[in-house]
Amino acid sequence: xxxxxxxxxxxxxxxxxxxxxxxxxxxxxxxxxxxxxxxxxxxxxxxxxxxxxxxxxxxxxxxxxxxxxxxxxxxxxxxxxxxxxxxxxxxxxxxxxxxxxxxxxxxxxxxxxxxxxxxxxxxxxxxxxxxxxxxxxxxxxxxxxxxxxxxxxxxxxxxxxxxxxxxxxxxxxxxxxxxxx
Ligand code: SF4
Ligand code: SF4
Numbered sequence: 001x002x003x004x005x006x007x008x009x010x011x012x013x014x015x016x017x018x019x020x021x022x023x024x025x026x027x028x029x030x031x032x033x034x035x036x037x038x039x040x041x042x043x044x045x046x047x048x049x050x051x052x053x054x055x056x057x058x059x060x061x062x063x064x065x066x067x068x069x070x071x072x073x074x075x076x077x078x079x080x081x082x083x084x085x086x087x088x089x090x091x092x093x094x095x096x097x098x099x100x101x102x103x104x105x106x107x108x109x110x111x112x113x114x115x116x117x118x119x120x121x122x123x124x125x126x127x128x129x130x131x132x133x134x135x136x137x138x139x140x141x142x143x144x145x146x147x148x149x150x151x152x153x154x155x156x157x158x159x160x161x162x163x164x165x166x167x168x169x170x171x172x173x174x175x176x177x178x179x180x181x
Contacts, residue, residue, distance in 0.1 A: 014111035015094035016101055020048035022086035029079060037080030040071040044087060051098065052112040054105045054177075061091060061098050110174040113157040117177050120148050124171035131161040131172065 009018070027041040044067050047060050068084030075081050091098060100106045107115040120140075127145040139155040142148030150161070150172075162172045 012109050012111065014052070014107050014109040015090040015097045016048060016052055016107075017109075017111055019087045019090040020045065020052060023048060023083065026079060026083040030083070031077070031079075034075045034077065034080050036071045036074030037077070037083060040067050040074075041080075041083050043067060044071075044084065048087070051101045052107070053114045054101065054112070057102060060102055061095065065091065105178055106176050110176075115177050116157065116174050117152050117179070118150050118155055118157065118159075118161060119173055119175050120150055121171050121173055122147050124169055126169050126171070128169065130168075131164050134160065134164055136160055 023041060023045050027045050030037050030041055032038040044064060047057065047064055047067075050057055051060055064084075064087055068088050071084050072081050075083075097108055100108050101112070101115070105115055110116050120142075125142075125147040127142060127147060129142070129144055129148075132140050132142055132148060136158060137154055137156050139151050140148055140161060141151065162174070165172045
């Protein structure tokens, strides 16, 4: 941001979250002199946060675009004039990701915590107990040599288990929360 840096992303990056991340930065940096920048970026940040949390907000894409237009034209400084750019760019190139969050309550990148769950794949789990011994909040249960399972009510979606299991067994996967709702 503002320094010509290059960030490489792949399918595991949620573009709505990327837009939210950059907007949070500019929102914090706003000096507050111009009302559209001071209040508009705050409102945009709230909308983006609700989208990644799966809150029901039809029409948000259009609202974000409208707010962007007002902030860009109504701000005196370069920060306000460019703050909405990450949102407009991601809407332009990845609008389907916004629509998936809003309309289907799905994060295509399996990134947004409110929209995913973790699950043990029965046929892949060796019952090695690695995830069980290292679990942070007691969300995993199981016996030696038997398939483990995850209690989604206790899971805080930290991803520790998937890191521990991946590479050796790959027995834990992220799924859309919708799949077991
Ligand atoms: S680390 Fe993987 S293979 Fe081992 S018990 Fe946990 S889920 Fe099963
Ligand atoms: S994601 Fe974290 S809290 Fe959830 S089951 Fe895995 S290790 Fe436990």
